[in-house]
Amino acid sequence: MSFCDEIRAACARIARDAEAVRIDLGALERFAAAEDVAEPTLDPERHHLDGPPEEIARYLLTLDAINFGSGWFPTLAKRTDATGRAVSGYFTVAWNLADHHRAHGAWTNAQLRAMRTDELAAILGQRADHELLSLYAQALRELGRFLGDRDVLAVVADARGSAERLARTLATGMTLFADPGFAKRAQIVPNDLALAGVAGFADLDRLTIFADNLVPHVLRRDGVLVYAPGLAEWIDAGRLLPSGRWEREIRACALHACVLLSRRTGVPERTLDTWLWQRGQAPEYKAHPRHRCRSVYY
Numbered sequence: 001m002s003f004c005d006e007i008r009a010a011c012a013r014i015a016r017d018a019e020a021v022r023i024d025l026g027a028l029e030r031f032a033a034a035e036d037v038a039e040p041t042l043d044p045e046r047h048h049l050d051g052p053p054e055e056i057a058r059y060l061l062t063l064d065a066i067n068f069g070s071g072w073f074p075t076l077a078k079r080t081d082a083t084g085r086a087v088s089g090y091f092t093v094a095w096n097l098a099d100h101h102r103a104h105g106a107w108t109n110a111q112l113r114a115m116r117t118d119e120l121a122a123i124l125g126q127r128a129d130h131e132l133l134s135l136y137a138q139a140l141r142e143l144g145r146f147l148g149d150r151d152v153l154a155v156v157a158d159a160r161g162s163a164e165r166l167a168r169t170l171a172t173g174m175t176l177f178a179d180p181g182f183a184k185r186a187q188i189v190p191n192d193l194a195l196a197g198v199a200g201f202a203d204l205d206r207l208t209i210f211a212d213n214l215v216p217h218v219l220r221r222d223g224v225l226v227y228a229p230g231l232a233e234w235i236d237a238g239r240l241l242p243s244g245r246w247e248r249e250i251r252a253c254a255l256h257a258c259v260l261l262s263r264r265t266g267v268p269e270r271t272l273d274t275w276l277w278q279r280g281q282a283p284e285y286k287a288h289p290r291h292r293c294r295s296v297y298y
């Protein structure tokens, strides 16, 4: 069974046995009929997308190596956009990293291996004693060791045009990319490289969704996912969710619901993901608490 199908099978089992989350198939049908899925894009202001392919690929792999921390994001100092409005946690990290790369170029493998928390915190506009920043620095040092003396595009080339193979390589090559059962950041890497036009993959549509905390939240707000009262109250009260059964049921049911949505609509799961995630940026979704788990995976 392929890397991504193993993830789908495991999530289908969790969804079947789930006690705290269920998929409302009626709502899913209505959702499938109503959706107007936009093609995914990467925002060129908030991401570093203009430069030689190796530089852009290096920026995106560096970004996705620290594309986590949603459980800490309410404690992060958010960047503001031109209108003075705070941007989200992800965009705070992506945009500050993009500006640094535009001004100083991408970090070399040796610089990644030597990454210090205080240096990274200054670049991302955060306090040096914020525990998420020490995890980010650890993740970048691990990326530098994983790359060794290779270019990023050489690692991509080793996947021989397969997004699944690249995702498996990342998920098994770095502990902070593992994310057993979901491989969220390992799978978003080929998607982001393809969106940026710096790599091509024949099997991109084989990817599952990138199981974070926003896609399940959008599905819940739209009635596709229904949480048991205990879980709903916990999340609606803004309480941190420990990693474990409830958290895995949320992510697995979201992934499985998108497998079903993809079958009904013919839209690839990776495309559904980016559409749902960008839909989740809207105030009506952001106004309600989503689950917050302090994880190095999303």
Ligand SMILES: Nc1nc2c(c(CN[C@H]3C=C[C@H](O)[C@@H]3O)cn2[C@@H]2O[C@H](COP(=O)(O)O)[C@@H](O)[C@H]2O)c(=O)[nH]1
Pocket: 040, 041, 042, 043, 067, 068, 069, 070, 073, 088, 089, 090, 091, 192, 195, 209, 210, 211, 212, 213, 214, 215, 273, 274, 277, 297, 298
């Ligand atoms: N499922 C899914 N999860 C995604 C992304 C992205 C960004 N992808 C870019 C690439 C293409 C698009 O144009 C996006 O701009 C971040 N995340 C996750 O969100 C969480 C933070 O959310 P918030 O608190 O709102 O910043 C955090 O766990 C982070 O890991 C995605 O695409 N799909």
